[in-house]
Amino acid sequence: MSIGKRATIYGLCQVLGWGTYAAANLLFLIIFAPAMSPLWRRYAAVFGSAAVIAILSTHLYRFHIKRRGWLLLTPLRAFPRVIAASVVLGFLITVQVSIVWLLFFGTGPFRRLDWLPGVLLQWTSSVFIWTVLYFGIHYFEQYRLAELEKLQIEVVAKEAQLQRLVSQINPHFIFNCLNSLRALILEDPARAQTMVTELSELLRYSLQPGRTATVSLGDELAIVDTYLQLEAIRFEERLIVKIDTAPETLSMQLPPMLLQSLVENGVRHGIEKLPQGGEIRVTSKISQDTLKITVVNSGQLSDGSNSTKLGLANARERLRLLYGGAASLVLTNHGADSVLAEISIPADSQITRSHLQ
Numbered sequence: 034m035s036i037g038k039r040a041t042i043y044g045l046c047q048v049l050g051w052g053t054y055a056a057a058n059l060l061f062l063i064i065f066a067p068a069m070s071p072l073w074r075r076y077a078a079v080f081g082s083a084a085v086i087a088i089l090s091t092h093l094y095r096f097h098i099k100r101r102g103w104l105l106l107t108p109l110r111a112f113p114r115v116i117a118a119s120v121v122l123g124f125l126i127t128v129q130v131s132i133v134w135l136l137f138f139g140t141g142p143f144r145r146l147d148w149l150p151g152v153l154l155q156w157t158s159s160v161f162i163w164t165v166l167y168f169g170i171h172y173f174e175q176y177r178l179a180e181l182e183k184l185q186i187e188v189v190a191k192e193a194q195l196q197r198l199v200s201q202i203n204p205h206f207i208f209n210c211l212n213s214l215r216a217l218i219l220e221d222p223a224r225a226q227t228m229v230t231e232l233s234e235l236l237r238y239s240l241q242p243g244r245t246a247t248v249s250l251g252d253e254l255a256i257v258d259t260y261l262q263l264e265a266i267r268f269e270e271r272l273i274v275k276i277d278t279a280p281e282t283l284s285m286q287l288p289p290m291l292l293q294s295l296v297e298n299g300v301r302h303g304i305e306k307l308p309q310g311g312e313i314r315v316t317s318k319i320s321q322d323t324l325k326i327t328v329v330n331s332g333q334l335s336d337g338s339n340s341t342k343l344g345l346a347n348a349r350e351r352l353r354l355l356y357g358g359a360a361s362l363v364l365t366n367h368g369a370d371s372v373l374a375e376i377s378i379p380a381d382s383q384i385t386r387s388h389l390q
Contacts, residue, residue: 047088047091047092048088050163051084051087051088051091052084054084054087054159055080055081055083055084056080058080058083059073059076059077059080062076075137075138078137079130079133079134079137079138082130082133083126083130083133086126086129086130086133087126087156087159090122090125090126090129090160091122091160091163094118094122094160094164095167097118098118098164098167101114103115103168104168104171108168108172111168115161115164115165115168116161118160118164119157119158119160119161119164120157122156122157122160123153123154123156123157123158123159123160123161124153124156124157126156126160127149127152127153127156130152130156131143131152211232214228214229214232216267217266217267221266224266227266228263228266228267231259231260231262231263231266232263234256234259235256235259235260235263238256238259238289238290245289246288246355247286247287247288247289247355248286248287248288248289249283249284249285249286250278250282250283250284250285250286250287250292250317250324250326251283251284252289253287253289253290253291253292253293254276254278254283254292254315256293257276257292257293257296257315258276260293260296260297261274261296261300261313264300268304268305268310270310271304271309271310271311272300272304272310272311272313273310273311273312273313274312274313274314275312275313275314275315276314276315276316277314277315277316277317278315278316278317278318279317279318279319281319282317282318282319282324282326283317285324285378285380286378287324287326287376287378288348288351288352288355291348291351291352291376292315292326292328292376294347294348295328295348295374295376296313296315296328298345298374299313299328299329299330299332299372299374300313300330302332303330303331303332303333303371303372304330304331304332306332307331307332310331311330311331311332311371312329312330312331312371313328313329313330313331314327314328314329314330315327315328316329319380322379322380322381323377323378323379323380324376324377324378324379324380325375325376325377326375326376326378327373327374327375327376328373328374328375329367329371329372329373329374330371330372331370331371331372332370332371332372333366333369333370333371333372334364334365334366334372345362345364348362349361349362352376352378356378356379359378359379360376360377360378360379361376361377362374362375362376362377363375363377
């Protein structure tokens with residue numbers, strides 16, 4: 034909030050607060066002391082003047098509070114100062130208001146001073162309540178700012194973690210692509226040229242995670258298709274691809290390279306190990322307000338293999354950072370001859386693309 038806006042709100046609160054206080058006193062007098070009603074104009078002038086005195090006095094008091102640094106103190110340390118200041122300021126306001134009464138009603142009310150303790154207590158209490166409200170609002174704003182800074186720090190930390198995780202993916206992905214290209218150059222140079230074109234698209238996409246936290250499923254599927262075309266050059270008829278996605282899921286968001294890395298693992302650690310090759314199937318749908326993306330590939334998980342541990346842990350951590358515990362990634366054997374990877378992201382917690390600085 035800008036300083037000008039804060040000052041405007043403070044001024045309005047001062048006028049409305051003390052104005053309401055004066056109006057309430059006048060109304061109380063008219064209702065419960067009807068004998069004094071004919072003089073209501075004088076009383077209105079007195080109570081109005083009292084409100085102006087209170088506004089000016091508490092405004093100077095506020096300046097004193099800020100100059101002395103009381104707002105930086107803990108409530109326990111500020112409390113004795115607030116009590117003492119409320120008594121002093123309450124006495125000063127009582128003196129000023131009494132002078133106003135003297136001007137409008139003469140010396141009559143001052144022949145007896147039995148009213149003085151009550152009036153002094155009233156103004157002291159009013160100043161104390163004003164101080165508690167002022168300090169309370171300040172402490173609340175400080176707490177809110179502290180929480181906002183805490184959230185900003187957490188966001189920065191998450192962005193740093195995401196970039197670190199992406200930095201683990203890219204070298205691994207690029208190495209696998211170059212390894213495939215090296216093998217194909219010896220087998221079929223013409224196809225290797227086609228593969229270089231496809232590889233350039235993949236490498237361009239692989240650089241994207243450093244700039245954005247999420248991409249649409251449609252964009253991710255496009256690069257998955259490019260990757261599978263790349264692998265089809267090498268595997269030929271040994272690789273069967275089936276993609277079945279619901280149209281309403283294509284605009285939904287997920288971490289970049291997440292689906293691609295699962296498809297890559299399915300090809301390299303499943304189909305590639307089978308002499309006859311196999312099938313990889315990608316599906317997406319919305320079920321019970323949850324985006325479900327599945328990758329099924331031929332093969333079986335081996336308890337003794339650690340080939341997918343880094344990629345799987347990486348993918349789960351990225352989902353956790355972006356969606357908390359609401360998203361999940363499960364990798365299991367699916368029947369006797371296939372492996373299932375399933376990503377679940379709540380549809381109502383979709384985050385928009387956020388560019389990392």
